[in-house]
Amino acid sequence: MFPGCGYLLHGARFDRWRVTTLLGRSSVADLYGAVVMPEVGSSLPLYDKVLIKVLRSPRPDAIPQVERLVQLKHPYIHPIVAGGLVENDNTLYLLVPFEERGNLWPYTRQDRRLPTGMVANLMRQLAEGLQYAHDQGIEHGRIKPENCLVVTPSKVQLSDFYNLLLAREALSFGQIDPTADIAALALLAYQLFSGAHPFSGALPMPGRSMSGVLYRPLREFRADLPPQIDEILQRALMPSGYDRFPRVSVFAQALHQAVEGRKSTSGPMAFPVQTRSSSQELASSFRKQVVGPPQKIIELCQLPGHTSPIRTMAWASDGTHLASACDDPNIRLWRIRQRIGTPLGMLSGHTAKVLALEWSPQGEVLASTSADGTVRLWDALAPVVSARARAAWLGHDGAIPALCWSQDGTYLATGGADRAIRIWQMGGDVLAAWIAHGRGGVTALSWSPDGRFVASGGADQAVYVWDPVSGNRVFSLVEHSDEIRTISWSPDGSFLATVAGKKDQRVCLWSTQNGQLLAQLRGHAREVVGVFWDPRQANWLATIGADRTLRFWSTRNPVPGTPLHALQLPVSVSASAGPTGTYMLALGKEDMQVGIFQLS
Structure with missing residues (x-):
C-alpha cells in the first residue's frame, strides 16, 4: 500500500477507504483524500470521506501519543479515527474525518x-x-x-x-x-x-x-x-x-x-455561504465523488425500560448519548458504545407525557417539551446527571408538541397547541412570538442550516417558512392531507422534506429557493415515522416507514424523488432518531424497546 518513500499511491486501499487525491504537502506532512469503499468491512467508524495525514520525522514514542490523541474526545476537538506507523518507513499516519x-x-x-x-x-x-x-x-x-x-x-x-x-x-x-x-x-x-x-x-x-x-x-x-x-x-x-x-x-x-x-439580539447567527477558495478548488475532484446510501442494516443492541411505545428520541452531537421518551413524563438517557447500551439515568420533572426532545448543537443541553405546557432544559451530559432540570419555562397555553434549536445553540423555537411559535433566548426571555397555524396548533418545527429560517407544520396540514426574528412568513407549502409530523432540511439547505400523519403516506420534497414542490415520494404502505439525509451532499434521502421498510430516494439525478432501493427492517417502528456520524440509527420498536442499528 505504501511505496518506500512513504507516500500513498493513488487508488491504494486503506481499510474502508480508497485514496483518491493528494491535497497538499508541507515540510512535515502530506495530506490525502480518500473515499469509503462500502464493500470492505472494518471495525472503524464509517465516514464516507476522510483525510489521511502522513507525518514525517515522528518522535520515537509516537504510538503511545497517538493513542492519547485518539482518546481526546470532546465536542470541540476534531476526532482522530485511527493512527499508526507506516509499513517499512519512518513515517506516521493519522486518519481524520473530512469536513466539507x-x-x-x-x-x-x-x-x-x-x-x-x-x-x-x-x-x-x-x-x-x-x-x-x-x-x-x-x-x-x-x-x-x-x-x-x-x-x-x-x-x-x-x-x-x-x-x-x-x-x-x-x-x-x-x-x-x-x-x-x-x-x-x-x-x-x-x-x-x-x-x-x-x-x-x-x-x-x-x-x-x-x-x-x-x-x-x-x-x-x-x-x-x-x-x-x-x-x-x-x-x-x-x-x-x-x-x-x-x-x-x-x-x-x-x-x-x-x-x-x-x-x-439581532437574530440567529451562522456561517454565511462561502465562495470557492483556491484550497476548495484544489480539493474539488475529491469532494465531488458521490458516496451512495447504505446497503445493509444490522441490529447492535436493545434498550429496555420503557413502559409504553416510544414517541420521541434524540442523539447528542457526540453520537454516543441518546435520550428517549414514551407516554409517561420521564426521559431516559443512554450511552451507546459499539454493541453495548448503558442506561445513565432518568430525568423527571414533567407532569405529563414528553412530546419532543432535541439536544443543543453543541451537545451539552437537552431540551424537552411536554403536554404539561412547559419547556425544560437539562444538563444531561454532566459528569453526574441531575434528575432536575436546569431551567423550566412557561409561556404556551397548553401542550407543546414541537421544538428545535438554532444552529449556533443561541435560540430555541417551540410550537404549541395554542397555535403559537415562540423564540426563546437562553436566559428564558422570549425574542419573538406569533400565531403560526390554525386549529390544532403547531405540530412540527425545524431550523434551517444557515440559521435564517424556521419551518413549521401544523394540524391544519400546512407547512410555513418564517423569518424567526420578525415572524414574517416567507413561503407557504400546502400539499398534505393530514397533520404535519416531521420537517427536515437537507444539510446544504437546498431541500425541505415534509411528512404528515397516517392518512397521508407521502413524503413531499420541496425546493427552498422558490417553495416549489419537486416530488411526492410514494412507496410506504403505512405512515412514515422518520427521514434522514445524505449527510454530505444531499444527493439522497431516506424514509423510515411503519411498514418495516427503509427506503432511499435520489434528490438530484436523474430527477428528484427517483426511488433507489429499500431495506427491510426487522421490527415495526414507532419513532426514529439519527443516524449519527458513524451511521448508528435508533428505532422505537413495537415491543417498547429502543433498538440501535448500524447502517453500512
Missing part, C-alpha cells in the same frame, strides 16, 4: 468578518476544547485559522494536535506551553474581530517572544467594540507567559463578559 465546510481562514479577512456575538461563541467553543486538552496534559502549539474546522453552520472544532507526535528537530519553534496556546487563541480572536493582524511587525509564532512589536487597537478597524476587548487581548498576547492569563478558561470567560456588554 473548510476552516476559519476565510473569515479572517475584513470583507468576510463574522458578527461579534458569533466570534465570541466560536472562541468559547475553541477555548472549551483547548482547556479540555490542557487538562489532559496536551498542548496544541499550532493554533491558527486553518486548524479550526467548520463542522456545522455554527460549530467549529480544533484540529492538528500533532506537535505531540513530531521529533523536536522537526518543529519550527521552541518549547510550547499552555500560555502560548492562549496567545495563539487571542491572535485568532483579534483576526476574526478585525480582519487584520494586531502587530505592525512580522507575525510572531506561538512560543516566540512578542516583545518589540506594537499592538494595534481594535478601534482602528472596529469602532463598535468596547475597549475591554483590547485590554483582554493585549494581556493574552504579552511577551512573557507569566503575564498572560493562567488558564484558557479564564481568558475565554473574560472575553465573553466583555462581548456580552455590547451584544445585540
Whole structure:
C-alpha cells in the first residue's frame, strides 16, 4: 500500500477507504483524500470521506501519543479515527474525518468578518476544547485559522494536535506551553474581530517572544467594540507567559463578559455561504465523488425500560448519548458504545407525557417539551446527571408538541397547541412570538442550516417558512392531507422534506429557493415515522416507514424523488432518531424497546 518513500499511491486501499487525491504537502506532512469503499468491512467508524495525514520525522514514542490523541474526545476537538506507523518507513499516519465546510481562514479577512456575538461563541467553543486538552496534559502549539474546522453552520472544532507526535528537530519553534496556546487563541480572536493582524511587525509564532512589536487597537478597524476587548487581548498576547492569563478558561470567560456588554439580539447567527477558495478548488475532484446510501442494516443492541411505545428520541452531537421518551413524563438517557447500551439515568420533572426532545448543537443541553405546557432544559451530559432540570419555562397555553434549536445553540423555537411559535433566548426571555397555524396548533418545527429560517407544520396540514426574528412568513407549502409530523432540511439547505400523519403516506420534497414542490415520494404502505439525509451532499434521502421498510430516494439525478432501493427492517417502528456520524440509527420498536442499528 505504501511505496518506500512513504507516500500513498493513488487508488491504494486503506481499510474502508480508497485514496483518491493528494491535497497538499508541507515540510512535515502530506495530506490525502480518500473515499469509503462500502464493500470492505472494518471495525472503524464509517465516514464516507476522510483525510489521511502522513507525518514525517515522528518522535520515537509516537504510538503511545497517538493513542492519547485518539482518546481526546470532546465536542470541540476534531476526532482522530485511527493512527499508526507506516509499513517499512519512518513515517506516521493519522486518519481524520473530512469536513466539507473548510476552516476559519476565510473569515479572517475584513470583507468576510463574522458578527461579534458569533466570534465570541466560536472562541468559547475553541477555548472549551483547548482547556479540555490542557487538562489532559496536551498542548496544541499550532493554533491558527486553518486548524479550526467548520463542522456545522455554527460549530467549529480544533484540529492538528500533532506537535505531540513530531521529533523536536522537526518543529519550527521552541518549547510550547499552555500560555502560548492562549496567545495563539487571542491572535485568532483579534483576526476574526478585525480582519487584520494586531502587530505592525512580522507575525510572531506561538512560543516566540512578542516583545518589540506594537499592538494595534481594535478601534482602528472596529469602532463598535468596547475597549475591554483590547485590554483582554493585549494581556493574552504579552511577551512573557507569566503575564498572560493562567488558564484558557479564564481568558475565554473574560472575553465573553466583555462581548456580552455590547451584544445585540439581532437574530440567529451562522456561517454565511462561502465562495470557492483556491484550497476548495484544489480539493474539488475529491469532494465531488458521490458516496451512495447504505446497503445493509444490522441490529447492535436493545434498550429496555420503557413502559409504553416510544414517541420521541434524540442523539447528542457526540453520537454516543441518546435520550428517549414514551407516554409517561420521564426521559431516559443512554450511552451507546459499539454493541453495548448503558442506561445513565432518568430525568423527571414533567407532569405529563414528553412530546419532543432535541439536544443543543453543541451537545451539552437537552431540551424537552411536554403536554404539561412547559419547556425544560437539562444538563444531561454532566459528569453526574441531575434528575432536575436546569431551567423550566412557561409561556404556551397548553401542550407543546414541537421544538428545535438554532444552529449556533443561541435560540430555541417551540410550537404549541395554542397555535403559537415562540423564540426563546437562553436566559428564558422570549425574542419573538406569533400565531403560526390554525386549529390544532403547531405540530412540527425545524431550523434551517444557515440559521435564517424556521419551518413549521401544523394540524391544519400546512407547512410555513418564517423569518424567526420578525415572524414574517416567507413561503407557504400546502400539499398534505393530514397533520404535519416531521420537517427536515437537507444539510446544504437546498431541500425541505415534509411528512404528515397516517392518512397521508407521502413524503413531499420541496425546493427552498422558490417553495416549489419537486416530488411526492410514494412507496410506504403505512405512515412514515422518520427521514434522514445524505449527510454530505444531499444527493439522497431516506424514509423510515411503519411498514418495516427503509427506503432511499435520489434528490438530484436523474430527477428528484427517483426511488433507489429499500431495506427491510426487522421490527415495526414507532419513532426514529439519527443516524449519527458513524451511521448508528435508533428505532422505537413495537415491543417498547429502543433498538440501535448500524447502517453500512
